[in-house]
Each structure stands twice: as C-alpha cells, then as structure tokens.
Amino acid sequence: VQDLKVSELALSPRRGGPKNLPIAEAFVDEDDSEENRALRDKPRLVVLGTGWGSVALLKHLNPGDYNVTVISPSNHFLFTPMLPSATVGTLELRSLVEPVRAVVRRVRGHFLKAMAEDVCFSEKLIEVSAIGANGEKQHFYVPYDKLVLGVGSVTNPHGVKGLEYCHTLKDISDARLIRNAVIRNCETACLPTTTDEERRRLLSFVVCGGGPTGVEFAAELYDMLNEDLPKYYPKLLRNEISVHVLQSRSHILNTYDEALSQYAESRFAHDSVDVLTNSRVKEIQQDKILFTQKDDQGKVVTKEIPMGFCLWSTGVSQTDFSKRLAAKLDGQNNKHALETDTHLRLVGAPLGDVYAIGDCATVQNNVSDHIVSFLRTLAWERGKDPEKMHISYADWRSVAKRVKQRFPQASDHLRRLDKLFSQYDKDKSGTLDFGELRELLMQIDSKLTSLPATAQRAHQQGQYLGRKFNKIAQAAPGMQLNQMDYGDLDEVAYKPFNYKHLGSLAYVGNAAIFDIGGVGFSGGLLAVYLWRSVYFAQGVSFRTRCLLAMDWSKRALFGRDLMNF
Ligand code: FAD
Structure with a gap:
C-alpha cells in the first residue's frame, strides 16, 4: 500500500x-x-x-x-x-x-x-x-x-449493436488507433491476395454522426486520401475509395446556421463524400453497417454499406x-x-x-419557474386569476424586461421565448392563456436545459x-x-455563471465554416488559414504552438506521414 x-x-x-x-x-x-x-x-x-x-x-x-x-x-x-x-x-x-x-x-x-x-x-x-x-x-x-x-x-452508444467494430475519437490514443487502422487498410488493399470486392470494402470508410467531430474527421480523411494516397499507393484507384457520412437528422452540422450546414453538404458533394441524411444506424457488423433510411414517400427502408473502417461519433453521454x-x-x-x-x-x-x-x-434550468412567477405577480397586480389570465404580447414584453433585470443569465431563454411567442401570435395582437405559455416554456426548456458540450x-x-x-x-x-x-x-x-457563446467553427476539407454571433461565413483556403490561426492562438503553450507550426510546414513540404507503428 x-x-x-x-x-x-x-x-x-x-x-x-x-x-x-x-x-x-x-x-x-x-x-x-x-x-x-x-x-x-x-x-x-x-x-x-x-x-x-x-x-x-x-x-x-x-x-x-x-x-x-x-x-x-x-x-x-x-x-x-x-x-x-x-x-x-x-x-x-x-x-x-x-x-x-x-x-x-x-x-x-x-x-x-x-x-x-x-x-x-x-x-x-x-x-x-x-x-x-x-x-x-x-x-x-x-x-x-x-x-x-x-x-x-463518453461517446454515446445509443444502444446500437456491434460498436466493438467501430473506432471512437475522444482521446489521443483513439487518434493513434485510427491512424494505424486507416494505413493498415490501405496496405492490405494493395496485397496481391486481396480480391477487388475486398479492396473496395477495405477502402470504404464510414463515419456515423454528422456533428462537428464526424464532419471534421471525414474532411481530414478525404484530404489525406486525395492528396497523399496517390503518391504512396498508386495502385489504389480513386474510384475504389469511398467516404460515407451517416446522419440521423436531415442535415449535417445541424447545430450550425442552416446556410453553413448546406455549404458543408455542397462541399462534401463536390468532393464525392457520400452524405446520407435521415439515416439511422441499426446494427454494425464486422464488414458492414445496416441502417434505416426514409425514402421519398416517407417509407422506412433498411440499407447496408460494406465497410473496412467505421468511426462512431454520435454525441456524448x-x-x-x-x-x-x-x-x-x-x-x-x-x-x-x-x-x-x-x-x-x-x-x-x-x-x-x-x-x-x-x-x-x-x-439546472429554473428560468421557466421565474417567468411563471413573474406572470403570476402581473396577474395579481391586475386583480386577475393567473390561471385564467390571457397574456398579450405587450404583457409578455413587460414580464420579459423584469425577468431580464433580475436574472441576466435568462437572456437566451427570453430571446427564444420571444421568438416562439411572436411565431405563435403573428400579428402580436392576440393573447395566450397560461396553459399555452407553459407549453412554450416546456419547448424551450427541452432545448436549453443542456448548454452545448x-x-x-x-x-x-x-x-x-x-x-x-x-x-x-x-x-x-x-x-x-x-x-x-x-x-x-x-x-x-461571486455572480452566477453566465455562458457566452463566442461562436463555432468547423473544417470541411480545404474549406472552413464560421458561425460567430449568429453570423455565418464560409470559404476556401483563406478561411482555412483563419481557422488555423484561431486554434493556433488558442494553443495551450508556446511549445504546442511551435509544434503545430512545424507540423503544418512539414506537411506542406513533404506531405503526410503514412506509416503505422
Ligand atoms: P474533457 O476535456 O473530456 O476531460 C475530462 C477529463 O476527465 C480527462 O482528463 C479524463 O481523463 C478525466 N476523467 C475521466 N473520468 C475520470 C474519473 N473517473 N476520475 C478522474 N478523472 C477522470 N469543442 C469545441 O468547443 N470546439 C471544437 O472544435 C471541438 N472539437 C472537438 C473534437 C473532438 C474530436 C472531440 C472529442 C471533442 C471536441 N470538442 C470541441 C468538445 C470538447 O473537447 C469537450 O467539450 C471538452 O473536452 C469538455 O471538457 P471537459 O473538461 O468537460 O472534459
């Protein structure tokens, strides 16, 4: 001991x-x-x-x-x-x-x-x-x-069978395992004993999850397969290599501004990265992935993709x-x-x-409770029964102002409620009753209980x-x-914690997208340099910044290092 x-x-x-x-x-x-x-x-x-x-x-x-x-x-x-x-x-x-x-x-x-x-x-x-x-x-x-x-x-397994055949990307050791697996597949694909069908399967790379990690991995993989593979593995034909992204929602990067997520999709389409949306993984087997997808008529059909490598990147738990x-x-x-x-x-x-x-x-989110209690106060001030009161848009604005003064951390909540309130009550002249308002609050709660991980x-x-x-x-x-x-x-x-969202960025394969303060922009090489500079500036120490600069220069001069140990 x-x-x-x-x-x-x-x-x-x-x-x-x-x-x-x-x-x-x-x-x-x-x-x-x-x-x-x-x-x-x-x-x-x-x-x-x-x-x-x-x-x-x-x-x-x-x-x-x-x-x-x-x-x-x-x-x-x-x-x-x-x-x-x-x-x-x-x-x-x-x-x-x-x-x-x-x-x-x-x-x-x-x-x-x-x-x-x-x-x-x-x-x-x-x-x-x-x-x-x-x-x-x-x-x-x-x-x-x-x-x-x-x-x-930890990575969320979503109860899917066969995750032992997948890689995850959370830690540095995961990155090492992935790098070795990708190179191993390329080497095996070149062996004279490998059949054409086997080669296509080994070179089929599937990413489950269209969030930032899955998308950035697919983009990096595509860059590597496109830029370095022809040099090291001239025997492998480009049309035998495929990268697929399976996403359960209707768009990849669905937490970003819609235009940015569309930009990422068009970029992938241009790069022949196969994006399969509305696709839910059912089971993973050693050599294939079974997933369901809604067809144009809304009918659910089961499909499969042969795969030689799979990254499971579907959120956290x-x-x-x-x-x-x-x-x-x-x-x-x-x-x-x-x-x-x-x-x-x-x-x-x-x-x-x-x-x-x-x-x-x-x-823990108790902003909704505060909103409800402010509305009750408003009703009592007017001598009305809160449960029977009808709330106009003007009432709501005055309550929102009071809540914001008392709880600055509720501003995100209030902004969303305001948006929903005005959608609900388009001409802003109608009223909502208490029950309807609670319903709106519940919708917001389910969105805001968790800040982004x-x-x-x-x-x-x-x-x-x-x-x-x-x-x-x-x-x-x-x-x-x-x-x-x-x-x-x-x-x-000390004051309570108040999260300030500074923006999101993502690399999408020789292009990058930025979603900053609700304003989105995207672009090619210049945006990539900007993306790199942001992370370079955030680098942990002078040591890591020097190493990053050396890695980028090394890659520009000699290409990527495709050896596995
Ligand atoms: P972590 O950074 O995950 O650290 C958890 C720590 O706890 C680790 O040191 C772990 O070893 C330790 N630990 C675990 N269990 C125990 C235990 N029982 N006892 C003691 N220690 C324990 N976020 C962004 O904002 N922008 C990005 O571009 C971005 N890209 C990402 C890319 C990838 C590939 C990944 C995986 C994540 C990315 N994220 C990004 C998310 C971001 O990394 C996480 O949100 C962040 O790491 C969370 O920080 P944390 O301190 O909560 O936990």
Missing part, C-alpha cells in the same frame, strides 16, 4: 469511509519549508480530470490559496479541436498534448494518475483507484473540503462515475449530465462542497470557478472553509 505514495500525498495510518480504505493525505517532511506547512493547512481542493474545464480552473487559481490535488487517468491536457487532424497525420499526436504536471505545479498542487470511482459526500472522501507498483488496482480515499468534478463524457454520483443524490433528474445550480454547485450535494463543470455537467463552455466554467475560488479564499483569509459557518458564500462572493 505504501507504493501508492505519490508526490507529497501519502497514505496516513488512518482508514475510513464506508469501505474502510486507507486515506491519502498531504505529507510534509520534518525539514519542509514554512510555506509548504502553511499550504497544508489551507482548504483541500480536489479537482477530478485534466480536460478543458479542470485545466482552465487550475490556470486561473491563485497559487497558495488552496491545498490542491488533481486526480486524473490522463497526465496530459488534450487540445481536442485539432484531434481529427491527428488521425491522418496532418498533425503529430504529441503536438496536441501538454503535460499537466506543469499546470499543477503552478498552484503548488499534487497530481495523482488515478481514477475517481465514487464519492462519499457525508465524509468528504473520494474513492480513488490506481494501478500500483505491483501492477494491481489499489483503492484508497482522498479527502476534500472542496471538490470539482471535471470528468468529461455520462461516464459510469457520473452515473454513480447522480444515482445517490436527490434532485438529479437529467439522464445526460450531472445537474448544477447557476453557481455550478452539484445539486443534492452539501452546499458549497462539490462543483461540476464541462461535459459532465449541465446547469463544448471546450468553449468547459473552459468558461473552469475560468469562472477559478476566479470564484480566489474570491472565496480572500473572503475567508486564513480560515478553513470546512470549519467555517459561512452560509451561502458562493452567492455573496
């Missing part, structure tokens, strides 16, 4: 928690500095995960205010937006990752390459597992005063760890993510102890928590938060 001693955390003689496991606690040497000793007495802040949310938090946290421990199975931060480029060798895998220990060191924290398994909220203990020196999985507890869950998500926590907390009703309040505190956990950010979390949101939430924790530390100088009776310190110390 002593082998688990990591950094300055060591297993104390104490055992505890519901499983009576050993407890890992901060360990200070006899001859340690005064500063280190002081740090040990600070509130214990434990951060789970080293993705976008957690790293943004760590980067914004003032060093020395908390005794920080970061626990994650990955000791690197991955710049996911560029991951599709690494699957075909446009970029090298190591150019997209940054060692996380440097970020942890800045806040004088400890890092454990381990996995959180469960949390005992009443005793403030996280059950952690790690592979010990003897190669076996060992379990222990890590205590916390404040805990941040930034454990991300909760990790087992998040599911385990949701199951034991009151008020967690969302199947897709852990619910938090607008201060990002985990619903159902003791107030101010546990926060959740990024893909694993969703902000993007790096942008995770980053903003991490940044928000980092700044808030700094404020909280200042509000309680020298005091241990776990011993302090501070009431709702979050509410007092």
